[in-house]
Amino acid sequence: MKKSVLIYFNRLREQLWFRPLIFCIISIIGALLARFADGTGLKELVPNIKTESIVGLLTTISSSMLVIAIFAVSSMISAFSAASNTATPRSFKIVVTDDASKNALSMFIGAFIFSIVSTVALENGYYGDAGRFVLFVFTLLFFASVILTFLRWVDRISRLGRLEHTISQVEQVALKSLENHIKHPLLKGVPISNTINTSVFVKPLKIGYIQFIDMDSLQKLAEAHHITIQLNSTPGAYVHYNSPLVYLSTAQGLDMEDISKKINEAIRIGSTRLFEEDPRFGLIALSEIASRALSPGINDPGTAIQIIGSQVRLFFLWNTTYTKEEIDLHSYNRIEVPQLPTQEFFESAFRPISRDGANNIEVMLRLQKAYASIATINHSEMQAIALDFSETSFHRAKQELTFKSDLDLLKEKSLCFSLETPPE
The missing domain is CATH 3.90.1170.30 (Pyrimidine nucleoside phosphorylase-like, C-terminal domain)
Structure with missing residues:
Protein backbone atom coordinates (compact mmCIF):
# COMPACT_ATOMS: atom_id res chain seq x y z
CA MET A 1 0.00 0.00 0.00
CA LYS A 2 2.85 2.38 0.83
CA LYS A 3 4.44 1.70 -2.56
CA SER A 4 1.11 2.34 -4.30
CA VAL A 5 0.75 5.68 -2.52
CA LEU A 6 4.34 6.55 -3.42
CA ILE A 7 3.73 5.72 -7.09
CA TYR A 8 0.59 7.87 -7.10
CA PHE A 9 2.42 10.73 -5.37
CA ASN A 10 5.25 10.55 -7.90
CA ARG A 11 2.71 10.80 -10.74
CA LEU A 12 1.16 13.79 -8.98
CA ARG A 13 4.54 15.47 -8.57
CA GLU A 14 5.12 15.20 -12.31
CA GLN A 15 2.14 17.48 -12.96
CA LEU A 16 3.28 21.02 -13.73
CA TRP A 17 0.55 22.58 -11.59
CA PHE A 18 1.20 20.61 -8.39
CA ARG A 19 4.22 22.42 -6.97
CA PRO A 20 2.99 25.95 -7.82
CA LEU A 21 -0.25 25.09 -6.03
CA ILE A 22 1.68 24.11 -2.88
CA PHE A 23 3.71 27.33 -3.02
CA CYS A 24 0.54 29.39 -3.46
CA ILE A 25 -1.01 27.83 -0.36
CA ILE A 26 2.17 28.46 1.64
CA SER A 27 2.27 32.07 0.41
CA ILE A 28 -1.31 32.73 1.49
CA ILE A 29 -0.69 31.16 4.89
CA GLY A 30 2.49 33.21 5.31
CA ALA A 31 0.74 36.46 4.41
CA LEU A 32 -2.09 35.87 6.88
CA LEU A 33 0.12 34.41 9.59
CA ALA A 34 1.96 37.69 10.11
CA ARG A 35 -1.10 39.08 11.89
CA PHE A 36 -0.54 36.75 14.87
CA ALA A 37 2.52 38.79 15.81
CA ASP A 38 0.14 41.54 16.91
CA GLY A 39 -0.98 39.46 19.87
CA THR A 40 2.53 39.21 21.30
CA GLY A 41 4.88 41.64 23.00
CA LEU A 42 6.79 42.13 19.75
CA LYS A 43 5.15 45.53 19.21
CA GLU A 44 7.34 47.13 21.88
CA LEU A 45 10.56 45.76 20.34
CA VAL A 46 10.20 46.42 16.63
CA PRO A 47 10.18 49.70 14.66
CA ASN A 48 7.00 51.05 13.15
CA ILE A 49 6.98 50.20 9.42
CA LYS A 50 4.78 52.45 7.33
CA THR A 51 2.12 50.75 5.24
CA GLU A 52 3.13 52.73 2.13
CA SER A 53 6.68 51.36 2.13
CA ILE A 54 5.48 47.76 2.32
CA VAL A 55 2.81 48.33 -0.32
CA GLY A 56 5.44 49.81 -2.65
CA LEU A 57 7.63 46.76 -2.28
CA LEU A 58 4.69 44.38 -2.71
CA THR A 59 3.54 46.28 -5.81
CA THR A 60 6.99 45.87 -7.34
CA ILE A 61 6.84 42.13 -6.71
CA SER A 62 3.30 41.69 -8.02
CA SER A 63 3.93 43.70 -11.21
CA SER A 64 7.09 41.78 -12.10
CA MET A 65 6.40 38.26 -10.91
CA LEU A 66 3.46 37.57 -13.20
CA VAL A 67 5.51 38.61 -16.23
CA ILE A 68 8.46 36.49 -15.10
CA ALA A 69 6.17 33.52 -14.43
CA ILE A 70 4.74 33.73 -17.95
CA PHE A 71 8.28 33.99 -19.33
CA ALA A 72 9.29 30.95 -17.25
CA VAL A 73 6.40 28.87 -18.59
CA SER A 74 7.25 29.84 -22.17
CA SER A 75 10.91 28.94 -21.67
CA MET A 76 10.02 25.60 -20.08
CA ILE A 77 7.62 24.70 -22.90
CA SER A 78 10.31 25.53 -25.45
CA ALA A 79 12.80 23.35 -23.57
CA PHE A 80 10.32 20.47 -23.33
CA SER A 81 9.57 20.74 -27.03
CA ALA A 82 13.28 20.78 -27.86
CA ALA A 83 13.86 17.66 -25.76
CA SER A 84 11.09 15.80 -27.59
CA ASN A 85 12.26 16.92 -31.02
CA THR A 86 16.02 16.49 -30.65
CA ALA A 87 16.07 13.41 -28.40
CA THR A 88 12.93 11.26 -28.22
CA PRO A 89 9.32 11.94 -27.20
CA ARG A 90 9.82 9.43 -24.38
CA SER A 91 12.28 11.82 -22.74
CA PHE A 92 9.54 14.42 -22.20
CA LYS A 93 8.38 12.67 -19.01
CA ILE A 94 11.86 13.02 -17.57
CA VAL A 95 12.56 16.59 -18.67
CA VAL A 96 9.20 17.83 -17.39
CA THR A 97 10.09 16.64 -13.87
CA ASP A 98 13.07 19.01 -13.65
CA ASP A 99 12.97 20.25 -10.05
CA ALA A 100 14.88 23.50 -10.58
CA SER A 101 12.42 24.73 -13.21
CA LYS A 102 9.39 23.68 -11.20
CA ASN A 103 10.77 25.35 -8.07
CA ALA A 104 11.45 28.55 -10.01
CA LEU A 105 7.97 28.68 -11.51
CA SER A 106 6.46 27.89 -8.11
CA MET A 107 8.47 30.62 -6.43
CA PHE A 108 7.46 33.22 -9.03
CA ILE A 109 3.77 32.38 -8.81
CA GLY A 110 3.92 32.05 -5.02
CA ALA A 111 5.54 35.49 -4.70
CA PHE A 112 2.85 36.98 -6.94
CA ILE A 113 0.04 35.47 -4.83
CA PHE A 114 1.79 36.56 -1.61
CA SER A 115 2.06 40.16 -2.81
CA ILE A 116 -1.60 40.33 -3.88
CA VAL A 117 -2.94 38.84 -0.63
CA SER A 118 -0.63 40.96 1.53
CA THR A 119 -1.52 44.17 -0.33
CA VAL A 120 -5.25 43.59 0.10
CA ALA A 121 -4.77 42.77 3.79
CA LEU A 122 -2.59 45.84 4.39
CA GLU A 123 -4.95 48.29 2.75
CA ASN A 124 -7.82 46.97 4.84
CA GLY A 125 -5.97 47.41 8.16
CA TYR A 126 -5.52 43.70 8.78
CA TYR A 127 -2.12 44.15 10.49
CA GLY A 128 -0.98 46.06 13.53
CA ASP A 129 2.52 47.44 14.13
CA ALA A 130 4.07 44.05 14.91
CA GLY A 131 2.18 42.38 12.07
CA ARG A 132 3.44 44.96 9.57
CA PHE A 133 7.02 44.42 10.72
CA VAL A 134 6.73 40.63 10.37
CA LEU A 135 5.11 41.09 6.95
CA PHE A 136 7.95 43.40 5.97
CA VAL A 137 10.48 40.73 6.95
CA PHE A 138 8.52 38.09 5.02
CA THR A 139 8.46 40.36 1.98
CA LEU A 140 12.22 40.91 2.09
CA LEU A 141 12.77 37.16 2.40
CA PHE A 142 10.48 36.53 -0.55
CA PHE A 143 12.26 39.20 -2.56
CA ALA A 144 15.70 37.72 -1.82
CA SER A 145 14.48 34.17 -2.55
CA VAL A 146 13.02 35.26 -5.88
CA ILE A 147 16.30 36.87 -6.96
CA LEU A 148 18.38 33.83 -5.98
CA THR A 149 15.88 31.46 -7.59
CA PHE A 150 15.86 33.48 -10.79
CA LEU A 151 19.66 33.44 -11.05
CA ARG A 152 19.76 29.67 -10.47
CA TRP A 153 16.90 29.09 -12.89
CA VAL A 154 18.53 31.09 -15.71
CA ASP A 155 21.56 28.80 -15.49
CA ARG A 156 19.32 25.74 -15.47
CA ILE A 157 17.02 26.78 -18.32
CA SER A 158 20.05 27.40 -20.54
CA ARG A 159 20.78 23.66 -20.33
CA LEU A 160 17.27 22.24 -20.00
CA GLY A 161 16.13 20.60 -23.21
CA ARG A 162 19.61 20.47 -24.73
CA LEU A 163 20.47 17.04 -26.08
CA GLU A 164 23.47 16.38 -23.84
CA HIS A 165 21.55 17.36 -20.72
CA THR A 166 18.56 15.24 -21.78
CA ILE A 167 20.81 12.21 -22.31
CA SER A 168 22.24 12.69 -18.83
CA GLN A 169 18.75 12.90 -17.33
CA VAL A 170 17.57 9.74 -19.11
CA GLU A 171 20.71 7.90 -18.03
CA GLN A 172 20.16 8.84 -14.38
CA VAL A 173 16.56 7.64 -14.44
CA ALA A 174 17.59 4.41 -16.19
CA LEU A 175 20.34 3.90 -13.62
CA LYS A 176 17.90 4.02 -10.69
CA SER A 177 15.49 1.61 -12.35
CA LEU A 178 18.21 -0.84 -13.38
CA GLU A 179 19.85 -0.72 -9.96
CA ASN A 180 16.54 -1.57 -8.33
CA HIS A 181 16.03 -4.44 -10.79
CA ILE A 182 19.47 -5.90 -10.13
CA LYS A 183 18.83 -5.79 -6.39
CA HIS A 184 15.32 -7.23 -6.72
CA PRO A 185 15.11 -9.10 -10.07
CA SER A 271 -1.19 3.26 -22.13
CA THR A 272 2.51 4.11 -21.68
CA ARG A 273 5.52 2.63 -19.93
CA LEU A 274 7.03 4.15 -16.78
CA PHE A 275 10.75 4.58 -16.20
CA GLU A 276 10.71 3.90 -12.46
CA GLU A 277 9.37 0.33 -12.55
CA ASP A 278 10.46 -0.74 -16.04
CA PRO A 279 14.21 -1.53 -16.08
CA ARG A 280 14.41 -1.72 -19.89
CA PHE A 281 12.56 1.49 -20.73
CA GLY A 282 15.51 3.75 -19.95
CA LEU A 283 17.75 1.68 -22.24
CA ILE A 284 15.11 1.88 -24.98
CA ALA A 285 14.84 5.67 -24.64
CA LEU A 286 18.61 6.03 -24.93
CA SER A 287 18.75 3.80 -28.01
CA GLU A 288 15.92 5.83 -29.58
CA ILE A 289 18.02 8.98 -29.16
CA ALA A 290 20.92 7.21 -30.87
CA SER A 291 18.70 5.97 -33.72
CA ARG A 292 17.39 9.48 -34.33
CA ALA A 293 20.96 10.83 -34.34
CA LEU A 294 21.94 8.19 -36.93
CA SER A 295 19.05 8.99 -39.24
CA PRO A 296 20.08 10.45 -42.65
CA GLY A 297 18.30 13.72 -41.89
CA ILE A 298 20.36 14.37 -38.75
CA ASN A 299 23.54 12.33 -39.32
CA ASP A 300 25.07 12.83 -35.86
CA PRO A 301 27.22 9.76 -35.10
CA GLY A 302 28.84 11.57 -32.17
CA THR A 303 25.56 11.43 -30.22
CA ALA A 304 25.22 7.71 -30.96
CA ILE A 305 28.76 7.15 -29.65
CA GLN A 306 27.87 9.12 -26.52
CA ILE A 307 24.79 6.93 -26.04
CA ILE A 308 26.89 3.78 -26.34
CA GLY A 309 29.05 5.10 -23.50
CA SER A 310 25.93 5.65 -21.39
CA GLN A 311 24.73 2.12 -22.11
CA VAL A 312 28.07 0.64 -21.06
CA ARG A 313 27.96 2.54 -17.77
CA LEU A 314 24.49 1.16 -17.12
CA PHE A 315 25.50 -2.43 -17.92
CA PHE A 316 28.36 -2.19 -15.46
CA LEU A 317 25.75 -2.00 -12.70
CA TRP A 318 25.76 -5.80 -12.97
CA ASN A 319 29.39 -5.64 -11.88
CA THR A 320 28.38 -4.10 -8.53
CA THR A 321 28.43 -6.24 -5.41
CA TYR A 322 25.49 -5.69 -3.06
CA THR A 323 25.11 -6.72 0.57
CA LYS A 324 22.52 -9.26 1.75
CA GLU A 325 20.40 -6.42 3.06
CA GLU A 326 20.31 -4.82 -0.39
CA ILE A 327 19.61 -7.85 -2.59
CA ASP A 328 16.37 -9.75 -3.18
CA LEU A 329 15.13 -11.19 0.13
CA HIS A 330 12.14 -13.17 -1.24
CA SER A 331 9.68 -11.54 1.11
CA TYR A 332 6.63 -12.51 -1.01
CA ASN A 333 6.74 -16.29 -0.83
CA ARG A 334 3.33 -16.86 -2.46
CA ILE A 335 4.11 -14.90 -5.63
CA GLU A 336 6.18 -16.50 -8.37
CA VAL A 337 7.87 -14.03 -10.71
CA PRO A 338 9.47 -14.73 -14.11
CA GLN A 339 13.11 -13.74 -14.56
CA LEU A 340 13.61 -11.02 -17.16
CA PRO A 341 16.11 -12.46 -19.73
CA THR A 342 19.45 -10.68 -19.97
CA GLN A 343 19.14 -10.97 -23.74
CA GLU A 344 16.30 -8.45 -23.70
CA PHE A 345 18.49 -5.82 -22.05
CA PHE A 346 21.04 -6.18 -24.84
CA GLU A 347 18.34 -6.00 -27.51
CA SER A 348 16.89 -2.85 -25.96
CA ALA A 349 20.26 -1.14 -25.66
CA PHE A 350 22.26 -2.18 -28.71
CA ARG A 351 20.15 -3.73 -31.48
CA PRO A 352 18.75 -0.39 -32.79
CA ILE A 353 22.23 1.19 -32.77
CA SER A 354 23.72 -1.86 -34.48
CA ARG A 355 21.03 -1.70 -37.17
CA ASP A 356 20.99 2.06 -37.80
CA GLY A 357 24.75 2.59 -37.46
CA ALA A 358 25.87 -0.39 -39.54
CA ASN A 359 27.17 1.88 -42.31
CA ASN A 360 29.23 4.08 -39.96
CA ILE A 361 32.66 2.70 -39.09
CA GLU A 362 33.15 5.01 -36.08
CA VAL A 363 29.89 3.90 -34.48
CA MET A 364 30.53 0.22 -35.16
CA LEU A 365 34.05 0.40 -33.76
CA ARG A 366 32.72 2.03 -30.59
CA LEU A 367 30.02 -0.62 -30.40
CA GLN A 368 32.58 -3.43 -30.58
CA LYS A 369 34.59 -1.75 -27.82
CA ALA A 370 31.40 -1.62 -25.77
CA TYR A 371 30.87 -5.36 -26.20
CA ALA A 372 34.49 -6.02 -25.19
CA SER A 373 34.03 -3.88 -22.08
CA ILE A 374 30.80 -5.63 -21.06
CA ALA A 375 32.46 -9.02 -21.61
CA THR A 376 34.80 -8.24 -18.69
CA ILE A 377 31.84 -8.17 -16.25
CA ASN A 378 31.77 -11.19 -13.97
CA HIS A 379 28.50 -12.49 -15.39
CA SER A 380 28.78 -15.59 -17.59
CA GLU A 381 25.46 -15.11 -19.39
CA MET A 382 26.25 -11.49 -20.17
CA GLN A 383 29.67 -12.43 -21.51
CA ALA A 384 28.15 -14.98 -23.89
CA ILE A 385 25.48 -12.52 -25.11
CA ALA A 386 28.09 -9.80 -25.64
CA LEU A 387 30.05 -12.20 -27.85
CA ASP A 388 26.92 -13.09 -29.81
CA PHE A 389 25.97 -9.43 -30.31
CA SER A 390 29.52 -8.66 -31.41
CA GLU A 391 29.21 -11.22 -34.18
CA THR A 392 25.76 -10.02 -35.22
CA SER A 393 26.86 -6.39 -35.33
CA PHE A 394 29.89 -7.30 -37.43
CA HIS A 395 27.74 -9.10 -39.99
CA ARG A 396 25.35 -6.13 -40.12
CA ALA A 397 28.31 -3.84 -40.84
CA LYS A 398 29.69 -6.30 -43.40
CA GLN A 399 26.56 -5.83 -45.49
CA GLU A 400 26.76 -2.03 -45.33
CA LEU A 401 30.46 -1.11 -45.36
CA THR A 402 31.95 -1.09 -48.85
CA PHE A 403 35.49 0.05 -48.05
CA LYS A 404 37.66 -3.01 -47.37
CA SER A 405 40.08 -1.25 -44.99
CA ASP A 406 37.16 -0.20 -42.75
CA LEU A 407 35.85 -3.74 -42.67
CA ASP A 408 39.30 -5.18 -41.92
CA LEU A 409 39.75 -2.71 -39.06
CA LEU A 410 36.34 -3.59 -37.66
CA LYS A 411 37.14 -7.30 -37.87
CA GLU A 412 40.39 -6.71 -36.02
CA LYS A 413 38.60 -4.86 -33.19
CA SER A 414 35.56 -7.14 -32.98
CA LEU A 415 35.15 -9.20 -29.83
CA CYS A 416 33.83 -12.20 -31.78
CA PHE A 417 37.17 -12.57 -33.61
CA SER A 418 39.40 -11.93 -30.61
CA LEU A 419 37.66 -14.61 -28.49
CA GLU A 420 36.76 -18.02 -29.82
CA THR A 421 34.82 -18.82 -26.66
CA PRO A 422 33.16 -16.60 -24.08
CA PRO A 423 35.57 -15.57 -21.30
CA GLU A 424 35.14 -17.35 -18.01
Missing part, protein backbone atom coordinates in the same frame (compact mmCIF):
# COMPACT_ATOMS: atom_id res chain seq x y z
CA LEU A 186 12.04 -11.01 -8.89
CA LEU A 187 10.32 -8.02 -7.24
CA LYS A 188 11.03 -9.75 -3.90
CA GLY A 189 8.96 -12.74 -5.04
CA VAL A 190 10.17 -16.31 -5.66
CA PRO A 191 11.31 -17.98 -8.90
CA ILE A 192 8.90 -19.85 -11.18
CA SER A 193 8.46 -23.38 -9.84
CA ASN A 194 6.68 -24.90 -12.87
CA THR A 195 4.24 -26.62 -10.51
CA ILE A 196 1.26 -24.34 -11.17
CA ASN A 197 -1.45 -25.51 -13.55
CA THR A 198 -1.48 -22.84 -16.26
CA SER A 199 -5.09 -23.65 -17.16
CA VAL A 200 -6.26 -21.44 -14.26
CA PHE A 201 -5.48 -17.81 -15.03
CA VAL A 202 -6.79 -14.28 -14.75
CA LYS A 203 -7.07 -12.00 -17.77
CA PRO A 204 -6.41 -8.25 -17.71
CA LEU A 205 -9.33 -5.84 -17.79
CA LYS A 206 -7.34 -3.28 -19.77
CA ILE A 207 -5.09 -3.25 -22.82
CA GLY A 208 -1.72 -1.61 -22.36
CA TYR A 209 1.60 -1.82 -20.55
CA ILE A 210 2.06 -3.14 -17.04
CA GLN A 211 3.23 -0.09 -15.11
CA PHE A 212 3.30 -1.25 -11.52
CA ILE A 213 2.64 -4.43 -9.55
CA ASP A 214 1.47 -4.12 -5.94
CA MET A 215 3.25 -7.18 -4.56
CA ASP A 216 2.02 -6.52 -1.04
CA SER A 217 -1.65 -6.68 -2.09
CA LEU A 218 -1.07 -9.82 -4.15
CA GLN A 219 0.70 -11.52 -1.22
CA LYS A 220 -2.17 -10.72 1.15
CA LEU A 221 -4.68 -12.00 -1.40
CA ALA A 222 -2.74 -15.23 -1.86
CA GLU A 223 -2.43 -15.77 1.89
CA ALA A 224 -6.13 -15.11 2.47
CA HIS A 225 -7.16 -17.76 -0.08
CA HIS A 226 -4.22 -20.14 0.49
CA ILE A 227 -3.11 -20.01 -3.13
CA THR A 228 0.04 -19.27 -5.08
CA ILE A 229 0.01 -16.52 -7.72
CA GLN A 230 2.37 -16.77 -10.69
CA LEU A 231 2.94 -13.58 -12.64
CA ASN A 232 3.00 -14.04 -16.38
CA SER A 233 4.63 -10.67 -17.05
CA THR A 234 6.60 -7.97 -15.26
CA PRO A 235 6.44 -4.15 -15.59
CA GLY A 236 7.00 -3.06 -19.16
CA ALA A 237 5.17 -5.99 -20.76
CA TYR A 238 2.26 -5.32 -23.13
CA VAL A 239 -0.95 -7.19 -22.30
CA HIS A 240 -4.38 -7.51 -23.91
CA TYR A 241 -7.77 -8.95 -22.99
CA ASN A 242 -6.88 -12.52 -24.03
CA SER A 243 -3.38 -12.72 -22.54
CA PRO A 244 -2.98 -14.38 -19.13
CA LEU A 245 -2.10 -11.77 -16.53
CA VAL A 246 -1.40 -14.25 -13.71
CA TYR A 247 -1.78 -17.97 -13.13
CA LEU A 248 -3.34 -19.41 -9.96
CA SER A 249 -2.40 -22.64 -8.23
CA THR A 250 -6.08 -23.61 -7.94
CA ALA A 251 -9.58 -22.31 -8.64
CA GLN A 252 -11.37 -24.47 -6.06
CA GLY A 253 -13.43 -22.47 -3.57
CA LEU A 254 -12.56 -19.16 -5.22
CA ASP A 255 -14.88 -16.44 -6.45
CA MET A 256 -13.02 -15.90 -9.72
CA GLU A 257 -14.84 -12.68 -10.51
CA ASP A 258 -13.78 -11.15 -7.19
CA ILE A 259 -10.25 -12.56 -7.50
CA SER A 260 -9.93 -11.16 -11.02
CA LYS A 261 -11.05 -7.72 -9.86
CA LYS A 262 -8.59 -7.62 -6.95
CA ILE A 263 -5.68 -8.84 -9.07
CA ASN A 264 -6.39 -6.24 -11.74
CA GLU A 265 -6.50 -3.57 -9.03
CA ALA A 266 -3.09 -4.70 -7.79
CA ILE A 267 -1.54 -4.73 -11.27
CA ARG A 268 -1.68 -1.27 -12.78
CA ILE A 269 -1.98 -1.16 -16.57
CA GLY A 270 -1.61 2.04 -18.59
